[in-house]
Amino acid sequence: MTLLVPTSLGTFVAHYSAQGLARLDFPNRPTSDDDGKSTAADLAPAQIRRWHTLTSKALNEMLAGRAPKSLPPLDISAGTQFQRRVWQALREIGMGTTKSYAQVADAIGKPRATRAVGGACGANPIPVLIPCHRVLAANQRLGGFGGGLDWKRRLLACEGIELFA
DNA sequence: TAAGTGCGTCGTT
DNA sequence: AACGACGCACTTA
Numbered sequence: 001m002t003l004l005v006p007t008s009l010g011t012f013v014a015h016y017s018a019q020g021l022a023r024l025d026f027p028n029r030p031t032s033d034d035d036g037k038s039t040a041a042d043l044a045p046a047q048i049r050r051w052h053t054l055t056s057k058a059l060n061e062m063l064a065g066r067a068p069k070s071l072p073p074l075d076i077s078a079g080t081q082f083q084r085r086v087w088q089a090l091r092e093i094g095m096g097t098t099k100s101y102a103q104v105a106d107a108i109g110k111p112r113a114t115r116a117v118g119g120a121c122g123a124n125p126i127p128v129l130i131p132c133h134r135v136l137a138a139n140q141r142l143g144g145f146g147g148g149l150d151w152k153r154r155l156l157a158c159e160g161i162e163l164f165a
Numbered sequence: 166t167a168a169g170t171g172c173g174t175c176g177t178t
Numbered sequence: 179a180a181c182g183a184c185g186c187a188c189t190t191a
Contacts, residue, residue: 082176101184116176118183123177137184144183152183 001045002038003052007063009154012128013038014055016048020073021055023125026147055129062128065158067095074126082113086120093134096159100138122146128155140164 010027058068137143145152
């Protein structure tokens with residue numbers, strides 16, 4: 001089920017499964033899955049409405065540079081075991097701090113899988129709330145971003161993170 | 166600084 | 179078997 005999330009930087013698109021928030025798309029992005037239609041928030045089942053309220057608050061907090069107090073349940077069951085390990089590690093990177101791909105690889109006990117970590121970041125279904133934007137290339141350089149590098153820069157700027165020139 | 170080449174590495178398709 | 183949101187060690191402008 002798909003619901004819209006208006007924010008100061010555009011309207012994000014949230015997709016819910018029975019387990020929670022399953023995907024979050026940036027504004028103006030071709031709908032990758034689903035039927036492309038969104039459900040009016042007040043017509044959604046009560047549980048999804050509750051989750052959606054949390055999603056909306058959390059996302060707007062993030063974009064305002066504050067750490068969300070709570071998140072909806074995140075349904076990352078679609079990921080492989082490796083991807084889920086990476087995504088879990090990403091959730092442990094605090095607001096305003098960053099890690100390199102190599103540091104994330106270390107954190108999950110696979111110090112040589114740096115490139116594979118990049119792949120898992122790119123497959124992150126819930127950007128922003130699972131903060132893949134806090135993963136930079138070595139030496140505080142920008143690296144890549146599935147949602148477009150502009151978004152990565154913008155999200156980092158929200159958290160006051162400086163990049164290497 | 167910046168741009169290019171090459172290679173090790175490993176999960177995903 | 180081929181391909182990356184990597185990282186490192188280079189070389190060349």
